[in-house]
Amino acid sequence: MLQKLSIRNYALIDSVELELDKGLNIITGETGAGKSIMLGALSLILGQRAETKYFFNQEKKCIIEGQFLLEGQSLQPLFEENDIDFYTECILRREISTDGKSRAFINDTPVSLGIMKQIGEQLIDIHSQHATLEVNDPAFQLLVVDTLSNHQPLLEEYRRQYKACRKIQQQLKTLKDTAADARSRQDYEQFLFNELETADLKADEQEKLETELQVLNNAEAIKRSLVNSYNLLSEQETAVLPVLKEAILQIQGIEKFNGDYLVLNERLRSSLIELKDIAQEVASLDEAVVFNPSKIEEISARLDIIYSLQQKHKVSTVGDLLAIQEQLSANLSKLLSGDEEIDRLEKEITAMLSDLEQKAESLSVNRSKSIHLIEGLVAKVLVKVGMPHAKIKIEQSRLPELNRDGRDSIALLFSANSGQPPAPVGKIASGGELSRLMLAIKSIMARHTALPTLIFDEIDTGISGETAVQVGNVIGELEENMQVICITHLPQIAAKGDAHYFVYKNEATERTTTGIKKLMPAERVKVIAEMLSGKDPGASALKNAQELLGTR
Numbered sequence: 001m002l003q004k005l006s007i008r009n010y011a012l013i014d015s016v017e018l019e020l021d022k023g024l025n026i027i028t029g030e031t032g033a034g035k036s037i038m039l040g041a042l043s044l045i046l047g048q049r050a051e052t053k054y055f056f057n058q059e060k061k062c063i064i065e066g067q068f069l070l071e072g073q074s075l076q077p078l079f080e081e082n083d084i085d086f087y088t089e090c091i092l093r094r095e096i097s098t099d100g101k102s103r104a105f106i107n108d109t110p111v112s113l114g115i116m117k118q119i120g121e122q123l124i125d126i127h128s129q130h131a132t133l134e135v136n137d138p139a140f141q142l143l144v145v146d147t148l149s150n151h152q153p154l155l156e157e158y159r160r161q162y163k164a165c166r167k168i169q170q171q172l173k174t175l176k177d178t179a180a181d182a183r184s185r186q187d188y189e190q191f192l193f194n195e196l197e198t199a200d201l202k203a204d205e206q207e208k209l210e211t212e213l214q215v216l217n218n219a220e221a222i223k224r225s226l227v228n229s230y231n232l233l234s235e236q237e238t239a240v241l242p243v244l245k246e247a248i249l250q251i252q253g254i255e256k257f258n259g260d261y262l263v264l265n266e267r268l269r270s271s272l273i274e275l276k277d278i279a280q281e282v283a284s285l286d287e288a289v290v291f292n293p294s295k296i297e298e299i300s301a302r303l304d305i306i307y308s309l310q311q312k313h314k315v316s317t318v319g320d321l322l323a324i325q326e327q328l329s330a331n332l333s334k335l336l337s338g339d340e341e342i343d344r345l346e347k348e349i350t351a352m353l354s355d356l357e358q359k360a361e362s363l364s365v366n367r368s369k370s371i372h373l374i375e376g377l378v379a380k381v382l383v384k385v386g387m388p389h390a391k392i393k394i395e396q397s398r399l400p401e402l403n404r405d406g407r408d409s410i411a412l413l414f415s416a417n418s419g420q421p422p423a424p425v426g427k428i429a430s431g432g433e434l435s436r437l438m439l440a441i442k443s444i445m446a447r448h449t450a451l452p453t454l455i456f457d458e459i460d461t462g463i464s465g466e467t468a469v470q471v472g473n474v475i476g477e478l479e480e481n482m483q484v485i486c487i488t489h490l491p492q493i494a495a496k497g498d499a500h501y502f503v504y505k506n507e508a509t510e511r512t513t514t515g516i517k518k519l520m521p522a523e524r525v526k527v528i529a530e531m532l533s534g535k536d537p538g539a540s541a542l543k544n545a546q547e548l549l550g551t552r
Contacts, residue, residue, distance in 0.1 A: 001452045001483035013515075021483075024486065026488060028527060044064045067089060092119070124453045125453070127459060138409065146363075147448050226285055230283050247268060392422065443475075443477065446482055454482055472490070502516065503516045504517070525546055529541040
């Protein structure tokens with residue numbers, strides 16, 4: 001329930017604080033005093049957009065704050081879902097700066113307007129003359145049936161599963177689109193992969209082949225140099241090895257005379273061994289160098305394949321080509337696995353849709369069972385509010401496809417007079433009839449919902465006399481299930497309240513302001529008497545007011 005409403009710098013209100021009763025709260029006041037301004041301010045903490053042109057003082061920010069008691073409400077999961085601290089005393093606050101920027105808070109936690117609206121809708125339902133258009137909304141008509149069908153857990157489970165199914169269906173669509181795009185490239189990528197796979201590339205072969213080809217192309221020059229080198233080392237009369245051997249023999253004869261000669265000769269012998277080894281390696285290299293035109297042709301052909309592939313793929317190494325081959329293989333494998341995932345998702349969706357169909361059928365059965373009950377209950381309330389011949393008819397039809405509510409379409413038909421066939425509400429009902437029809441529907445829904453606060457904004461327009469008394473009785477009965485706030489101009493309804501608040505204009509200052517105060521019993525008698533007969537009510541009006549208050 002709404003415990004307290006604080007309004008600062010909004011419309012004609014400079015500063016107002018309103019503490020509300022848990023039962024039926026009546027708000028009355030002078031014409032033009034700003035009774036509906038309260039609702040305008042309240043709508044701001046329910047997530048509605050704000051305009052700075054409605055500020056009382058254009059140089060100050062507007063602050064609206066509502067304090068709610070949430071005992072007995074199952075709203076904690078909603079708070080936790082949005083990372084908001086949950087307290088049984090909850091405060092919604094809205095601040096609008098002079099530049100039009102708005103900030104919203106729930107329990108001092110900054111929130112978006114969307115979240116504030118989502119939570120606010122769980123706390124208050126505002127019903128005004130204009131809100132009677134809601135009764136024409138198919139979604140509201142379905143809500144009426146669902147509320148009295150007592151299948152909220154089933155409906156919530158269905159909606160969760162439907163949302164999950166829609167998400168998977170979107171995943172499937174994305175996957176199929178990706179697969180279709182991949183298939184359009186599949187043949188070409190398969191060709192590229194096959195080409196690279198057939199080439200059987202090795203990571204370091206290009207460097208080895210290029211080196212080998214260079215040797216083969218220069219075989220004669222290389223062989224000539226190696227032969228000359230070998231001859232200079234070993235074969236000629238003045239070759240290095242024979243000369244070195246002679247030098248060793250010469251020093252060998254004098255080794256005994258000085259230890260340095262011995263060390264020097266050891267070094268010469270080591271050099272001889274190294275040069276012999278070099279000469280043998282030169283000879284081996286010489287034997288390995290063979291002019292082989294067919295080998296040159298073979299290597300050139302292999303390198304041509306590598307160079308062609310590098311040019312095609314705009315890379316410069318075999319390593320790059322192998323990376324491309326690996327990526328193409330991954331793409332082709334992904335396409336194959338994508339087909340498997342598509343198949344898996346299609347099977348999962350089929351199973352989910354089957355289960356959803358069963359749940360939707362259960363919802364349909366429940367709705368069908370409750371329709372006759374709703375028609376009867378609404379008809380009884382319509383009799384109470386002065387429409388004895390009115391009746392409603394609820395038509396249930398099957399939709400071609402499932403939606404978030406199942407597979408039902410609900411249409412509410414209405415007839416205000418006997419002999420008049422039921423027709424869509426908006427086509428035949430007057431404003432007053434719509435108000436009373438909506439009141440009848442809301443009064444029945446109130447017995448089956450946990451909504452803590454219901455606000456009526458002058459829904460009594462167009463009625464008077466005994467009908468007004470009966471409307472007041474119906475509104476009064478609602479407080480058994482929830483807090484009710486009713487803005488009214490009818491004394492018959494005003495007298496039903498547990499608490500009565502009076503909205504007034506203050507014209508004592510340079511600028512007119514709006515204020516509100518809770519009436520004491522004596523003040524209440526006077527205000528209701530004035531509603532009956534105008535200013536300065538006589539004794540009969542005062543007595544009539546007392547009688548109305550005595551029937552509460």
